[in-house]
Amino acid sequence: MRRVTPPARRFLARRPGVLARLALWSLAETGQAFLVGYGVARAVDQGFLAGDVRRGLLWLAIALVAVLFGAPVIRGVFTQLAGLTEPLRDGLVRRAVDRSLARAAWGGAGGTDRAAVSRLTNQVEIARDSFAGLVLTLRSFVFTAAGALLGLLSLHPALLVVVLPPLTGGLLLFLATLRPMAAAQRRALAADEALGDHAARSRAALRDLTACGTGPGAARRGAELVDAAAAAARALAGWAAVRTAALGVAGQLPVLALLLAVPWLRGRGVTAGALLGAFTYLVQSLLPALHTLMTALGAAGARLLVVLDRIIGPEPDATKASGPGTGMPAPGHRARPKPAYPAAPRPAADPPDADLPDAAGPDSADPVGARSPVRGGPAAAVELRSVTLSYGARAQPVLDSLDLRVAPGERLAVVGPSGIGKSTLTRLVAGTLAPSGGEVRVAGREVTGRAPAELAALRVLVPQEAYVFSGTVADNLAYLRPDADRADLDAAVGALGLRPLVERLGGLDAPVRPADLSPGERQLVALARAHLSPAPLLLLDEATCHLDPASEARAEEALARRRGTLLVVAHRLSSAVRADRVLVLDGTEAVCGTHEEALERSPLYRDLTGHWNGGPARTP
Numbered sequence: 327m328r329r330v331t332p333p334a335r336r337f338l339a340r341r342p343g344v345l346a347r348l349a350l351w352s353l354a355e356t357g358q359a360f361l362v363g364y365g366v367a368r369a370v371d372q373g374f375l376a377g378d379v380r381r382g383l384l385w386l387a388i389a390l391v392a393v394l395f396g397a398p399v400i401r402g403v404f405t406q407l408a409g410l411t412e413p414l415r416d417g418l419v420r421r422a423v424d425r426s427l428a429r430a431a432w433g434g435a436g437g438t439d440r441a442a443v444s445r446l447t448n449q450v451e452i453a454r455d456s457f458a459g460l461v462l463t464l465r466s467f468v469f470t471a472a473g474a475l476l477g478l479l480s481l482h483p484a485l486l487v488v489v490l491p492p493l494t495g496g497l498l499l500f501l502a503t504l505r506p507m508a509a510a511q512r513r514a515l516a517a518d519e520a521l522g523d524h525a526a527r528s529r530a531a532l533r534d535l536t537a538c539g540t541g542p543g544a545a546r547r548g549a550e551l552v553d554a555a556a557a558a559a560r561a562l563a564g565w566a567a568v569r570t571a572a573l574g575v576a577g578q579l580p581v582l583a584l585l586l587a588v589p590w591l592r593g594r595g596v597t598a599g600a601l602l603g604a605f606t607y608l609v610q611s612l613l614p615a616l617h618t619l620m621t622a623l624g625a626a627g628a629r630l631l632v633v634l635d636r637i638i639g640p641e642p643d644a645t646k647a648s649g650p651g652t653g654m655p656a657p658g659h660r661a662r663p664k665p666a667y668p669a670a671p672r673p674a675a676d677p678p679d680a681d682l683p684d685a686a687g688p689d690s691a692d693p694v695g696a697r698s699p700v701r702g703g704p705a706a707a708v709e710l711r712s713v714t715l716s717y718g719a720r721a722q723p724v725l726d727s728l729d730l731r732v733a734p735g736e737r738l739a740v741v742g743p744s745g746i747g748k749s750t751l752t753r754l755v756a757g758t759l760a761p762s763g764g765e766v767r768v769a770g771r772e773v774t775g776r777a778p779a780e781l782a783a784l785r786v787l788v789p790q791e792a793y794v795f796s797g798t799v800a801d802n803l804a805y806l807r808p809d810a811d812r813a814d815l816d817a818a819v820g821a822l823g824l825r826p827l828v829e830r831l832g833g834l835d836a837p838v839r840p841a842d843l844s845p846g847e848r849q850l851v852a853l854a855r856a857h858l859s860p861a862p863l864l865l866l867d868e869a870t871c872h873l874d875p876a877s878e879a880r881a882e883e884a885l886a887r888r889r890g891t892l893l894v895v896a897h898r899l900s901s902a903v904r905a906d907r908v909l910v911l912d913g914t915e916a917v918c919g920t921h922e923e924a925l926e927r928s929p930l931y932r933d934l935t936g937h938w939n940g941g942p943a944r945t946p
């Protein structure tokens with residue numbers, strides 16, 4: 327109230343003409359309210375009870391004309407009302423836009439004010455409608471009540487003694503609920519905005535969520551916000567119930583009091599006509615006006631205060647806007663930018679290979695919670711046991727009873743014609759696809775059904791379409807290893823041949839706009855990120871397809887030098903030749919061996935190498 331009152335006063339003070347015209351039309355309402363009860367009272371006392379039917383009918387006709395006169399009065403009021411509501415709406419829109427632009431300017435990229443849409447549309451409309459409703463009802467109540475109370479006084483002062491106490495008592499009771507109701511309304515709006523903000527951020531970060539496997543975390547946060555919004559709405563409904571009870575008391579008690587006081591009033595000389603007139607005032611004018619006022623004040627008034635405060639009140643503290651639970655950076659957050667979900671599960675910050683079964687001692691940390699099933703010997707880096715995969719109950723299997731064992735530190739190239747199942751195999755090994763039959767193990771641990779965070783500790787999958795997010799170069803590189811220092815980042819940049827790109831962008835702290843990078847450059851960034859990852863298994867699914875042969879060779883060599891196992895879906899002969907072994911997928915057949923063995927045993931591989939060499943198929 328304190329914050330909203332001064333600008334509201336200034337707003338009204340600038341429009342004396344509109345207010346004067348509104349008051350004139352409202353005065354007509356006072357006369358109308360007065361005449362309705364007064365006409366009924368005189369019709370009874372001086373007309374029908376006095377045996378003068380004509381006079382009675384004349385007074386009734388006067389009361390009727392007063393009622394009918396209500397229509398042009400309301401029309402006049404509405405015409406003047408637009409002179410208040412429309413400038414208010416324009417002013418609020420201007421204010422909301424100014425504020426959002428200012429926030430965007432402070433926040434820079436990612437610092438935009440996502441609640442602005444809610445303020446510009448929903449909240450401004452709420453303010454305009456609530457303000458119009460309030461002006462209408464408040465004004466109507468004041469002028470109608472003045473007419474009705476004047477009428478009661480003119481009929482008999484004793485009538486006021488009976489009617490006023492329950493009326494004011496009910497009003498006061500009602501006014502006492504306004505403050506807690508406004509607080510509940512504020513909480514409900516805040517919860518609504520937080521939910522909207524979360525939904526907008528989640529939509530913008532869908533790729534991050536999928537890439538990092540943080541979808542369940544974001545969904546949990548969304549569910550919390552939905553619960554909070556529901557709780558706020560319930561609290562609001564609770565106060566609305568209290569207000570309705572207060573309304574009942576204020577609305578019905580005066581009539582009841584008047585009924586009970588009839589003998590007492592008669593004893594004080596109140597005539598039957600005056601009593602009827604008093605009931606007319608209550609039932610026809612005062613109580614309906616009071617009812618509308620209470621409803622409007624309780625709902626529209628509380629809403630208006632809260633919404634005005636959000637639009638013209640002080641800026642919320644940006645640092646508080648994203649509490650620790652939100653997992654979202656605050657608008658204007660300038661500290662080292664992180665991907666949209668910093669709480670995303672990341673691989674354990676152990677040194678590289680700490681997770682390798684052969685590197686881990688008996689007491690070393692076991693983030694996945696399982697050990698090699700083979701006692702005394704190192705588990706295979708990748709192990710497929712009779713793995714079958716069909717995309718559908720009746721579909722032909724893409725992989726059929728495939729057995730494979732890749733030793734720790736080995737480099738395996740997977741080759742085969744388009745659509746044969748190479749990506750399917752990498753997704754199975756990565757644990758993002760469950761086999762229809764058989765078992766997939768990475769570092770001795772079955773991957774199917776594991777939580778994304780556990781999978782992230784075991785392997786990194788770099789797909790063909792490399793993912794680069796808005797942030798600095800360093801953010802992008804260190805995403806899978808947040809504790810990497812400058813020397814680590816620099817080493818990865820050098821190893822992957824990324825230095826010209828980093829220099830062109832302006833160094834490790836320079837911002838990256840993914841759209842400004844070529845597909846090959848994006849692949850280099852993704853490969854350097856994978857290079858830094860502590861996960862012991864690297865899966866490259868045509869992750870170098872946009873690189874020239876020299877860059878590809880350099881990247882693959884760097885990734886192979888990194889301690890750990892490398893599984894590469896190859897699209898060039900050189901890639902297969904560099905590998906320790908080649909897995910040739912050929913429908914239901916699969917051949918696995920060194921390059922020479924594969925050439926010898928697989929006609930398909932011979933065809934492929936012939937094609938890759940640009941010449942006819944080669945037979946050894």
Ligand SMILES: Nc1ncnc2c1ncn2[C@@H]1O[C@H](COP(=O)(O)OP(=O)(O)OP(=O)(O)O)[C@@H](O)[C@H]1O
Nearest residue numbers: 717718724742743744745746747748749750751868
């Ligand atoms: N989600 C899916 N639903 C149904 N079928 C799919 C799905 N994903 C892949 N397939 C089918 O499975 C087969 C193997 O696809 P996969 O992407 O694994 O082949 P690939 O060897 O990686 O092909 P490419 O070299 O063209 O990338 C294809 O016939 C493909 O149409």
